[in-house]
Amino acid sequence: MWLLLVLSLWLAVPVVAQQRPNTKKQPAKTTKARPTTAPKAKPRPKTSPTTRPAARPKSKAQLERERLSNLRQIQRTSQELNQTQEKKKASLGQLNVIKEKLTVKKEVIQGISTQLQGIESNVNQTATQVLKTQQTLRELKTEYARLLYTASKTADGFNKLMFLFASDSFNQFALRLRYVRQYTEERQRQAARIMGAQTRLHQQLTGLTQQQRRKSSLLNTQLNENRNLLSLKTKEDQMVQQLSQQEQGLRQELEERRRAVVRLDNLIAERVRGTYWYHSHTMLQEQSGVYGAIVIEPRQERLTYDKDLVLVLSDWTNQKPQNVLRFLKRGTEWYNIRKGTATPLNRVVARGAFGAQLNFWKQRMEGFDIADIYYDAFLVNGQPVQRYPEFRPGERVRLRIVNGSASTQFWMTFGGEAPLLVAADGQDVVPVKHNKTFIAVAETYDFLVTVPASGQLELRAMAQDGSGTTSAYLGTGPELAAPVLPRPDKIGLMQQMAQMKMRMGAPALKFRPSHVDAQQMKANWGMQMDMQGKHGKMGDHKMGDMNMGGDKPMADMDRSGGGQQMDGMKKNDQPAKPKSDMAGANKMSGMKMPADTAHASHQLLMKGMKTDAAKPMAGMDMGGQKKAGSMGGMDMFAEYNYDYLRAPQKTAYADTVPVREILLNLTGNMQRYIWSMNGVPLSSADKIPIRSNQITRITYNNLTMMHHPMHLHGHFFRVVNENGEYSPLKHTVNVPPMNQVTIEVLGTEPGDWFLHCHILYHMMGGMARIASYDTPRDPRLKGFPLSNLLHETNRYYTWGRLDVASHMSSLNLTSSDLRNQFNLSVEYGWNRNMETEATYERYLYDYLRVFGGVNIENTRRRAVPVPNEPGPGKMMTESSATAVAGLRFLTPYLFSLDARLDNKLRPRLSLGREIMIFPRLAAFGYYEYQADFGWVTKLENNRSFTKEVVWSTGLEYLLSRNFSLVGSYDNRFGGGGGLSARF
Numbered sequence: 001m002w003l004l005l006v007l008s009l010w011l012a013v014p015v016v017a018q019q020r021p022n023t024k025k026q027p028a029k030t031t032k033a034r035p036t037t038a039p040k041a042k043p044r045p046k047t048s049p050t051t052r053p054a055a056r057p058k059s060k061a062q063l064e065r066e067r068l069s070n071l072r073q074i075q076r077t078s079q080e081l082n083q084t085q086e087k088k089k090a091s092l093g094q095l096n097v098i099k100e101k102l103t104v105k106k107e108v109i110q111g112i113s114t115q116l117q118g119i120e121s122n123v124n125q126t127a128t129q130v131l132k133t134q135q136t137l138r139e140l141k142t143e144y145a146r147l148l149y150t151a152s153k154t155a156d157g158f159n160k161l162m163f164l165f166a167s168d169s170f171n172q173f174a175l176r177l178r179y180v181r182q183y184t185e186e187r188q189r190q191a192a193r194i195m196g197a198q199t200r201l202h203q204q205l206t207g208l209t210q211q212q213r214r215k216s217s218l219l220n221t222q223l224n225e226n227r228n229l230l231s232l233k234t235k236e237d238q239m240v241q242q243l244s245q246q247e248q249g250l251r252q253e254l255e256e257r258r259r260a261v262v263r264l265d266n267l268i269a270e271r272v273r274g275t276y277w278y279h280s281h282t283m284l285q286e287q288s289g290v291y292g293a294i295v296i297e298p299r300q301e302r303l304t305y306d307k308d309l310v311l312v313l314s315d316w317t318n319q320k321p322q323n324v325l326r327f328l329k330r331g332t333e334w335y336n337i338r339k340g341t342a343t344p345l346n347r348v349v350a351r352g353a354f355g356a357q358l359n360f361w362k363q364r365m366e367g368f369d370i371a372d373i374y375y376d377a378f379l380v381n382g383q384p385v386q387r388y389p390e391f392r393p394g395e396r397v398r399l400r401i402v403n404g405s406a407s408t409q410f411w412m413t414f415g416g417e418a419p420l421l422v423a424a425d426g427q428d429v430v431p432v433k434h435n436k437t438f439i440a441v442a443e444t445y446d447f448l449v450t451v452p453a454s455g456q457l458e459l460r461a462m463a464q465d466g467s468g469t470t471s472a473y474l475g476t477g478p479e480l481a482a483p484v485l486p487r488p489d490k491i492g493l494m495q496q497m498a499q500m501k502m503r504m505g506a507p508a509l510k511f512r513p514s515h516v517d518a519q520q521m522k523a524n525w526g527m528q529m530d531m532q533g534k535h536g537k538m539g540d541h542k543m544g545d546m547n548m549g550g551d552k553p554m555a556d557m558d559r560s561g562g563g564q565q566m567d568g569m570k571k572n573d574q575p576a577k578p579k580s581d582m583a584g585a586n587k588m589s590g591m592k593m594p595a596d597t598a599h600a601s602h603q604l605l606m607k608g609m610k611t612d613a614a615k616p617m618a619g620m621d622m623g624g625q626k627k628a629g630s631m632g633g634m635d636m637f638a639e640y641n642y643d644y645l646r647a648p649q650k651t652a653y654a655d656t657v658p659v660r661e662i663l664l665n666l667t668g669n670m671q672r673y674i675w676s677m678n679g680v681p682l683s684s685a686d687k688i689p690i691r692s693n694q695i696t697r698i699t700y701n702n703l704t705m706m707h708h709p710m711h712l713h714g715h716f717f718r719v720v721n722e723n724g725e726y727s728p729l730k731h732t733v734n735v736p737p738m739n740q741v742t743i744e745v746l747g748t749e750p751g752d753w754f755l756h757c758h759i760l761y762h763m764m765g766g767m768a769r770i771a772s773y774d775t776p777r778d779p780r781l782k783g784f785p786l787s788n789l790l791h792e793t794n795r796y797y798t799w800g801r802l803d804v805a806s807h808m809s810s811l812n813l814t815s816s817d818l819r820n821q822f823n824l825s826v827e828y829g830w831n832r833n834m835e836t837e838a839t840y841e842r843y844l845y846d847y848l849r850v851f852g853g854v855n856i857e858n859t860r861r862r863a864v865p866v867p868n869e870p871g872p873g874k875m876m877t878e879s880s881a882t883a884v885a886g887l888r889f890l891t892p893y894l895f896s897l898d899a900r901l902d903n904k905l906r907p908r909l910s911l912g913r914e915i916m917i918f919p920r921l922a923a924f925g926y927y928e929y930q931a932d933f934g935w936v937t938k939l940e941n942n943r944s945f946t947k948e949v950v951w952s953t954g955l956e957y958l959l960s961r962n963f964s965l966v967g968s969y970d971n972r973f974g975g976g977g978g979l980s981a982r983f
Contacts, residue, residue: 064272065749067264074257081250088243095236098229105226112219119215123208130201137194144187266299273298274426275400275444277312283792284321286760287406289314295400296426303422305448308398309388311472313439313461315375315408325761326797327961328372328673329816330982334961335374337920339467343367343490344916351491356498361893363504364847368494369670369705370465372761373407378463378470386472391451397474398422399447399459403439406760409707409734410461412437412445415480419447421644425730427716430646436483438464438640440709440734442758455480464488464707497705502526502738506703508669508766509818510679511845518663518678525665526703526738640707640736642721645728651718652725653746659695662688666735666757666767668704669846671890674765674818675704675757679845681766681818683794688755688771692747700733701740708735709758712771714751718744732758750775752786766793766818794818803966805978806830819843823853829973832877834858839884847890855902856881904936914956924968925953956980 279291293310317324327334336342348357348367360367380386391397399419403410418433423446431448439445439461451457456473457480463469466487473479506525510516668675677685690696698717700710711732718727720742735741752775756768770786777786798815813824821841828834839853859878886900886908898910908930916922928950932939939946954968967977 063264067261070257070261070264074254074261077250077254077257081247081254084243084247084250088240088247091236091239091243095233095240098233098236102226102229102233105222105229109219109222109226112215112222116212116215116219119208119212123205123212126201126205126208130198130205133194133198133201137191137198140187140191140194144184272296274423274428275310275402275446276426277402277404277442277444279404281754284325284406284760284764287317287321287324289316291404293400293402293404302428303398303448305396305398307391307395308400309391309474310400310402311380311386311459312382312402312404313408313410313470314379314382315373315405315463316377316379317373318376321406321760324373325673325764326799328761329797330799330814331671331673332982333366333916333922334958335372336369337958338374338961339371339465341370341465341467341487341490342916342919343494344918344921346918348491348494351495353491353495353498356491356495358893359498360494360504364890364892364894365504365670365705366894368490368497370488370490370707371408371463371467372673372706375408375463375468378405378408378410378461378468380459380461380470380472384470387456388472388474389456389476391474393451393453393475395451397449397451399449400444401439401447401459402444403441405441407441407762409438409440409464409709411464411485412439413460413462413482413485414447414449415456415458415460415482416452417450419449422446422448424645424728425716425732427729428648429728430648430726432644432646434644436485436639438734440707440732440758442709442711442732443730443734449474451475452480454478458482460484497738504703504705504738505846506665506667507679507846508667508672508674508676509681509843509846513680513684516678516680518665521665521667521678521703522663522701526701640734640739642719642728642730642733643723645719645721645730646723647726647728650725651727651729653695653718653744657693657695657746659697660689660691661697661699663699663701664769666700666702666704666708666710668706668762668765668767672816672846673761674846675762675767676765677767677769681793682756682768682770683766683790683818685769687752687774688769690745690747690753690771690773692750692773694747696745696747697742698745699740699742700735702735702737705737706759706762707737708762708767709733710735710741710755711758712743712745712755713753714749715745715753717746720744745771747773749773752777754789764793768793799983801980801982803978803980805966805968805976807968807976808970808973809978821849823851829970830976831973832858832860833972837884841888849888850886851888851900852883852885854881855884904932906930906932910950920958922956922958923954924956925951927951 273296276294276296277291278294279286291312291314293312295308295310319327333342345354345357348354357367377384401412413436418435420431421429421434421437422431423429423444425444434447437445449457451474455477456475459472459474460482461470462485466485471482503525506521664677665679666675666677667679674681676682688696688698700708702708709732716729716731717733719730719733721727733741733743750773752773753771754768755771756763794817796815796817798813800811800813803810808827808829810828811824811826815822819842821843823839823841824837826834826836835855835857837853837855839851841849841851843849857880859880860875861878862872862875865872882902882904884900884902886898889897889899891897894913896912898908898912900908902908908928910926910928912924912926914922914924928948930948930950932946932948934944934946950970950972952968952970954966957965959965962982964980964982965977966980967975969975
């Protein structure tokens with residue numbers, strides 16, 4: 001039994017249960033992506049040039065601004081269109097790339113799908129083989145189990161087993177047993193082979209399954225990428241469509257803008273035309289000739305003439321402009337002496353004008369002044385005399401006259417019949433015959449003249465102070481001379497000014513520049529008078545307070561330093577032809593005076609003041625020109641007005657436009673050559689605010705004895721005159737001495753603009769402002785800060801004087817800007833005594849300054865003789881250095897006062913004055929008193945008080961701009977003479 005059991009165990013084959021792998025393909029989970037599209041771009045609104053409803057046609061400046069805006073928009077639209085086209089091109093390129101990628105993706109997906117189909121077929125075949133192998137193995141196991149069962153039934157006991165061994169059939173049984181063993185071994189080997197095949201099939205099936213999963217994952221990835229590409233393609237298609245629409249819109253806008261520019265060009269061509277000029281605004285380059293004329297021709301000329309000729313008037317100096325300004329800063333009379341316009345004391349006394357001279361001195365003024373600088377030549381188109389023989393008799397010529405001078409204003413006269421004035425500052429005016437015409441710096445005037453049948457027509461331009469002329473001749477033959485104007489009578493003008501109640505010398509440098517009360521300054525300074533009229537007394541009215549030319553109510557006024565609203569503002573409804581020549585001048589009764597020296601504002605109409613009427617008129621009647629009459633000395637201002645200029649169309653603004661008023665008092669100091677507005681130079685001034693779509697009414701109130709042509713960049717403004725609603729448009733307006741002019745500026749040109757006196761040296765002296773719309777500054781100007789411009793008007797200028805005489809020599813050096821000044825003075829006497837002083841001064845305002853410094857005195861004296869030594873004592877040099885501080889003040893009557901205290905508490909007072917008594921000859925004097933009370937240093941001989949008096953007097957004869965002969969007496973060094981050099 002145990003043997004059978006062992007045999008059964010030996011023959012036993014372990015059965016391994018095999019599970020069929022699940023080869024069913026599970027569907028991969030897919031996330032349905034929400035279709036995404038690019039947000040639709042808002043269609044670009046179509047813009048068309050629109051204009052703000054206005055009460056009157058747009059100005060040329062507005063049209064030009066709109067034109068430039070359209071051109072800039074065209075440029076931006078073109079750039080945007082190019083960018084859109086580039087974007088569209090890029091999108092189309094990207095779309096083509098996407099399409100190529102989609103094609104590749106489709107091929108890849110198709111290949112992967114084919115591979116998956118092959119893998120699935122292999123998997124199915126392998127699975128079938130596995131099933132067959134498992135079935136064969138099961139059959140083999142079943143057969144083997146049956147064999148074992150048969151064997152166990154045959155040998156059912158030990159006896160039967162023993163019988164078998166003892167039986168004759170044992171050999172048969174052994175054979176059978178061997179056969180069974182062989183069969184069993186064969187079946188075992190067959191089972192092992194089947195198990196190996198099954199293992200290999202399982203491994204192959206596992207590999208195929210993993211490969212199937214990878215291919216399925218790759219297929220899903222490719223399908224996702226394909227869906228993304230399709231979505232991107234949809235987006236790109238939409239983008240291309242949007243860009244095409246945007247491109248179409250931009251093309252339409254571009255075409256509209258171009259049509260608008262063409263319309264504006266045509267409109268501007270109708271309105272913007274005329275005579276203009278350009279020049280440098282860098283330091284003093286304009287004086288050196290950096291300027292030229294600009295003529296804008298109309299597309300259709302309204303006037304009838306045969307030819308035109310540009311004439312640029314200018315002044316020329318052989319000096320460097322920087323030296324001219326430096327010479328003006330030091331304050332001398334040489335330029336007036338050189339021009340022959342000086343008024344020395346002998347001439348003043350001979351004319352009986354000493355009282356008037358005292359009046360001027362009292363107000364710290366040397367005398368009546370018209371022009372500051374001596375010029376070597378006055379030019380027309382670069383030559384003192386120009387001839388144009390090409391113009392034929394009978395030809396009508398348009399003369400385009402530009403005053404491109406740095407500081408000279410001219411009186412123009414014409415030979416032959418009076419010319420027809422047709423334009424001013426490039427703007428058309430109602431044509432008027434006007435011969436004698438004042439042209440301020442930067443102004444332009446157009447005249448129509450007819451070349452005479454025989455002879456040359458002369459245009460003559462005389463410098464305002466009569467110091468020179470320049471002429472241009474048109475035609476051929478004998479000269480048809482222009483009338484010659486007499487020189488202004490400066491002493492006579494001074495006498496008449498002295499007869500008026502006025503206060504001159506308004507400060508050009510206020511003590512507190514940040515605290516400006518323009519109205520108070522106007523009330524305190526300038527021309528004042530008690531006027532008695534038919535309506536009763538009008539006491540202490542400022543000249544020019546009565547604005548007779550205002551033509552619109554001052555609605556929504558912002559009274560920030562402006563004038564006041566006046567009743568009776570004149571309005572004219574029809575553009576009547578202005579009166580010939582100066583018929584629009586103010587009527588005045590009383591004393592007459594030279595018409596060519598007048599200094600009038602166009603805003604005066606006063607009566608009842610009569611003074612000396614005995615003086616004959618030194619001017620001339622220029623073909624119907626009415627002589628100034630009525631207010632005594634006031635007629636000296638009668639010709640400087642713009643009443644003869646009348647605009648062809650109404651220029652008045654709508655009553656609904658708000659008005660803001662600004663008062664600018666024009667102030668100056670001739671001693672230091674500082675010019676300002678409201679007593680504040682440019683370097684210390686705030687900006688003048690101009691608001692868009694609002695009228696800024698600026699009143700220029702001239703508190704100086706000089707003319708000031710005021711120019712505002714970037715704008716045409718109304719010069720309010722007696723023509724009311726037809727007041728002319730200009731870019732420069734002349735403001736006569738002690739008078740006022742009102743202009744109106746409509747805010748249509750955003751940005752920062754320069755407003756300044758166009759006399760170059762006045763502008764560089766500080767008479768300028770920045771008019772600002774308070775708009776952001778152009779970033780391109782980052783490297784050019786505004787401080788550079790301000791610095792140009794507040795630079796240091798240095799000068800000196802060296803006196804070398806037989807009894808003493810002296811050296812004086814000065815370096816000064818507007819408020820700071822450094823001084824060095826050295827005196828050396830024949831006795832070898834020397835005094836040196838270095839001080840710093842700070843100007844509190846025009847006439848008062850504080851100072852501090854050091855004074856060093858080197859004194860030689862003989863010592864007391866030593867006992868028992870023959871002869872006098874030895875010469876010894878003593879040096880003493882003291883700190884000094886005090887005040888310096890220019891008093892009325894032009895005395896220079898110095899009050900100081902040194903560190904030894906010694907007070908000192910000094911007074912000095914210089915007066916020109918004859919042409920080129922000046923007298924000067926100096927007195928100094930110093931007291932010592934012994935408060936710090938004990939006095940000799942126990943005295944309680946000592947004093948020191950120094951005085952000197954002398955004469956100086958000016959040889960040239962830089963040299964003088966000097967003779968003087970000094971109580972310390974005695975008398976002597978020598979040479980003085982200025983540098």
